[in-house]
Structure formats: structure tokens, C-alpha cells
Amino acid sequence: MKGLLKKDHILLKDYFFLFVMLDIAISVMIGGTLLLTQPEKAVMDVSRLAIISYVLLTMVQSLVNQTFNDDEKSGFLANAFTQPVARGDYVKAKYILALQLTGVFAGIHTIGIFIGLVLRKEPLPSDAMMLLAEIFIIALAGATIISFNSISLFMKFGAGKKRDRDQTYCCCTYDNHLFDLDNEYCKRQYRIEYFSACNSNSALFWRKLTACTYEFQMG
Amino acid sequence: MDALEIKNVTKKYTKFTLDNVSFSVPQGSIMGLIGENGAGKSTLIKAVLDLVNKDGGEVDIYGKKHDRNSKDIRENVGVVFDTLHYHENLNPMQISKISALTYKKWDEKAFSHYLEIFKLNEKSKIKTLSKGMKMKLGIAIALSHDAKLLILDEPTAGLDPVARDDLLDIFLDFMQDETHSILISSHITTDLEKIADYITFIHEGKVLLSKSKDELLYDYRIVRCGESDFIELKEEEGAVWRKHDYQYEVLLPTGKKLESKYSSCEMERPTIDEIMLMYIKGERS
Numbered sequence: 001m002k003g004l005l006k007k008d009h010i011l012l013k014d015y016f017f018l019f020v021m022l023d024i025a026i027s028v029m030i031g032g033t034l035l036l037t038q039p040e041k042a043v044m045d046v047s048r049l050a051i052i053s054y055v056l057l058t059m060v061q062s063l064v065n066q067t068f069n070d071d072e073k074s075g076f077l078a079n080a081f082t083q084p085v086a087r088g089d090y091v092k093a094k095y096i097l098a099l100q101l102t103g104v105f106a107g108i109h110t111i112g113i114f115i116g117l118v119l120r121k122e123p124l125p126s127d128a129m130m131l132l133a134e135i136f137i138i139a140l141a142g143a144t145i146i147s148f149n150s151i152s153l154f155m156k157f158g159a160g161k162k163r164d165r166d167q168t169y170c171c172c173t174y175d176n177h178l179f180d181l182d183n184e185y186c187k188r189q190y191r192i193e194y195f196s197a198c199n200s201n202s203a204l205f206w207r208k209l210t211a212c213t214y215e216f217q218m219g
Numbered sequence: 220m221d222a223l224e225i226k227n228v229t230k231k232y233t234k235f236t237l238d239n240v241s242f243s244v245p246q247g248s249i250m251g252l253i254g255e256n257g258a259g260k261s262t263l264i265k266a267v268l269d270l271v272n273k274d275g276g277e278v279d280i281y282g283k284k285h286d287r288n289s290k291d292i293r294e295n296v297g298v299v300f301d302t303l304h305y306h307e308n309l310n311p312m313q314i315s316k317i318s319a320l321t322y323k324k325w326d327e328k329a330f331s332h333y334l335e336i337f338k339l340n341e342k343s344k345i346k347t348l349s350k351g352m353k354m355k356l357g358i359a360i361a362l363s364h365d366a367k368l369l370i371l372d373e374p375t376a377g378l379d380p381v382a383r384d385d386l387l388d389i390f391l392d393f394m395q396d397e398t399h400s401i402l403i404s405s406h407i408t409t410d411l412e413k414i415a416d417y418i419t420f421i422h423e424g425k426v427l428l429s430k431s432k433d434e435l436l437y438d439y440r441i442v443r444c445g446e447s448d449f450i451e452l453k454e455e456e457g458a459v460w461r462k463h464d465y466q467y468e469v470l471l472p473t474g475k476k477l478e479s480k481y482s483s484c485e486m487e488r489p490t491i492d493e494i495m496l497m498y499i500k501g502e503r504s
Contacts, residue, residue, distance in 0.1 A: 005320075
């Protein structure tokens with residue numbers, strides 16, 4: 001499982017820096033403009049909390065989804081399950097990653113909002129620290145719950161079902177077009193070179209195409 | 220002891236069934252898995268690795284039942300597919316770091332050694348590597364965690380003869396340790412003729428034969444004859460034949476013993492390719 005997390009950390013490194021910058025910018029802006037409606041008192045209503053949680057969730061979700069897409073695109077799951085990795089480890093690793101990212105972004109968010117408050121050049125309201133703590137906890141909890149639910153959905157219908165979907169994938173019947181072999185997805189995923197050079201009128205083509213259909217079904 | 224024992228493995232699809240496949244790979248040997256495209260080789264390998272749900276049968280690796288929870292068993296198995304299933308932005312050094320956290324016995328020095336042998340730069344991203352280089356990287360990964368059993372699904376497909384020969388040398392080198400074993404599937408039967416000890420031939424999801432390579436190459440004979448000899452030849456045990464314009468071609472599993480009996484016919488040792496073609500295209504009684 002540690003290996004899976006390490007892989008995701010490495011692959012997310014580039015995006016992560018960009019997202020951190022973006023998160024800081026948004027947080028400072030929220031802290032400086034949106035949160036305080038009265039100079040002497042920090043006010044946070046439901047809509048503002050929703051904005052904060054939504055920004056946080058978008059950050060975390062985009063990164064976690066990116067890892068799912070990377071796994072799907074590279075066929076990593078087929079490889080991972082030949083290693084000492086159980087399917088449960090893969091699921092756990094995604095949850096832990098979401099938790100780590102939520103924690104990091106909630107922290108950045110809170111600090112960013114604090115910086116925004118300071119940059120207002122007005123005295124900090126007396127309950128500012130309490131407000132920041134609330135933001136951190138509520139944003140963390142909200143983003144965690146929603147991203148965990150989203151991972152569950154992804155595991156049920158997305159890359160996590162790769163193991164079972166392998167059995168039914170069939171490029172030949174892609175889009176109900178039996179011979180649509182030029183489809184990029186087919187080319188990338190499957191070995192089509194065995195019959196692509198055959199003349200479509202020849203018996204050899206038909207024999208190989210039948211074989212190919214089997215091969216595609218088998219993934 | 221068998222490194223790998225496949226017992227009645229069955230996998231059913233709508234148009235295809237892998238039907239009660241059984242054979243074993245003795246420890247210290249290389250088993251070549253041959254068959255035409257769609258015969259079921261890849262499905263069998265996926266069933267062995269538990270990447271698809273089996274409809275029946277069992278797979279034992281070094282005497283232990285292998286299923287999707289057998290993490291300990293998979294420590295001893297190195298797998299190479301015909302493509303490298305790692306994200307293209309990763310480089311060998313990063314893969315080593317990931318693998319060190321995945322395998323208990325990951326050997327960084329061995330991995331670096333293989334990278335050196337294969338002339339792979341540890342900082343080159345996968346997307347910059349050629350197909351041959353990617354295969355070599357896959358093999359380096361499979362060999363660097365002290366695997367005892369290698370399972371290779373068409374590792375030489377799409378490679379030029381030089382790269383193929385390099386890989387075969389690596390497999391032979393791996394076999395220097397007599398506890399090591401390999402199951403390798405390939406369309407390129409000449410590769411298997413070079414390295415395999417045993418050959419299992421799968422056709423339409425069934426095992427047609429599973430024998431030692433020497434038995435296939437030295438006992439089997441292809442006889443070319445006219446119609447008068449053919450009538451007698453086709454009654455021989457296990458005979459498979461094809462009719463050409465002016466002659467019959469008959470494959471005899473016990474051909475070596477029958478050389479004197481059919482001395483008037485043209486008789487020669489078949490290649491694995493010829494045996495495969497005869498079984499796929501030939502007729503049987």
C-alpha cells in the first residue's frame with residue numbers, strides 16, 4: 001500500500017504545486033474580502049462555508065481523480081495486482097491519499113484565510129482564531145466525507161472495476177462497428193497488428209478477426 | 220516440486236471458453252505456452268495471476284494455493300506483460316522507490332545492475348523509451364525482487380531479433396539458479412525452441428499437448444507421402460494430416476519409432492511452428 005501511495009505522490013507532484021498556489025490565492029482572497037461583513041466581528045454563514053468547502057473539495061477531488069485516470073490510462077491495475085498488493089490495499093491507498101490531500105489543503109486554506117485577514121490592515125476580530133479553527137474542521141470534515149463518497153463511486157463504476165471489466169471489453173464491437181480498428185483506444189490497448197495487414201476479402205482475415213474478437217474479449 | 224501447477228482452470232466468456240486447462244511447470248524449468256492468436260494464452264495467464272475471476276479450477280504456486288489475497292506468494296513471482304503498465308511520466312529511479320515500498324525483498328543494487336546491463340538511464344521517463352527498452356525495464360523490475368517464478372506474456376512480441384536475443388539470454392541467465400522457473404507465452408515459436416524445456420500448446424481454450432520440447436522435436440515426425448502410404452499412416456496413433464495438391468503431410472507423434480516402417484516416405488523432424496500449424500489446420504480421425 002505504501003508503494004501505491006508513493007506512486008500517487010510522485011505522479012501528483014507537478015499538479016500539487018500548482019494546486020497549492022491556486023489554493024493559497026483563493027484562500028487569501030476569501031480571508032481578505034468575503035469572510036468579514038463587519039470589521040469588529042468575523043461572520044461566516046452557510047453560503048460562505050459552502051464556498052470554502054467547495055474549493056477544498058475541488059482541489060482534492062481533481063487530484064484524486066487524476067490518480068484514477070493515470071491508473072486507468074497506463075493499465076497500472078493489471079500490473080499492481082500481480083504484485084503483493086491486494087485489491088483492498090488499492091482502495092485504502094486512495095482513501096488515505098484523499099485524507100492526506102484534504103488535510104494539507106484544509107491547512108493551507110486556513111493559513112491562507114488568516115493571511116487574508118491580516119492583509120486587510122484592520123485589527124483582527126476577537127473571534128478570528130475560533131473562526132479559523134471552525135473553518136479548518138468543517139472544511140476538513142466536509143471535503144473528507146464528500147471525497148470518500150466519490151471514491152466509493154469511482155471504485156464501483158470506474159478504474160476500480162478494471163479487473164472485472166477486462167472480461168467484457170471488446171474493441172471490435174466498439175460503437176457497434178465491428179471493424180472499427182482505427183479507434184485510438186483499440187490501438188493503444190490491444191494487439192491489432194496481427195491482422196491489420198490482411199486483405200478484408202481473404203479467408204485469413206476472417207479467421208484472424210475471429211481470433212481477434214476472442215482476444216479482445218479476454219482483454 | 221512444481222513451481223506452478225494449473226489444475227482444471229476454466230473461464231467462460233460468451234464466445235470463448237478456457238476449458239479445464241491443466242499442466243504444471245516443474246521447478247528449474249522453462250515452460251513455453253504456444254497457440255494461435257485468441258487460443259487463450261493471455262486469458263490463462265490472467266487466470267493464473269487471478270486478474271480475471273475463474274469459473275473453476277485452482278492454481279498452486281510452489282505448493283500454495285494462489286488467489287487474489289496471496290500477497291506472500293506474489294512476492295516470489297515476477298510478471299512481464301507485452302507492454303509496461305506504469306505511467307509514462309515515471310522513470311526507473313522512481314519505479315525503484317515505489318517497488319522498494321511494495322516488495323519486501325526489493326534489491327535496489329540488483330535493479331541498478333540490470334539498468335546498467337540494459338543501458339537504461341535511471342532518469343529517463345518511460346515515454347522516452349523504445350518498445351525494447353520498456354520490455355527490458357519490465358524484466359529488470361521482475362528480476363529485482365528475488366522472484367523465483369517468472370510469468371511472461373509475450374515478452375518478445377514486437378521486438379527486433381537483436382533485442383529478442385538479448386532477452387532470451389537474460390531468461391537463460393535467470394535459470395542458472397535451479398530453483399527458478401519461467402512460464403512464457405509467445406507467438407514466436409523459434410524463441411521457445413531456443414530456451415523452453417517444455418511446451419504446452421493451447422488451441423481454442425483447450426490444452427492440445429503439454430510435453431518436453433525434446434520429445435516434440437525428436438520423437439515427432441512429419442511424413443510426406445502419396446495416397447497409398449497415407450491410408451496406412453493416418454491409422455497411426457495421434458496422426459494429424461493435411462492434404463496438399465499432390466501429396467499428404469502427416470504429423471506422427473511417435474514418428475521416430477516408425478521411421479523404418481515408412482522408410483519409403485520422406486520423413487523429417489518438425490519445428491514447433493509446423494507442429495502448431497498441423498494441429499490447427501490439420502485433420503484427425
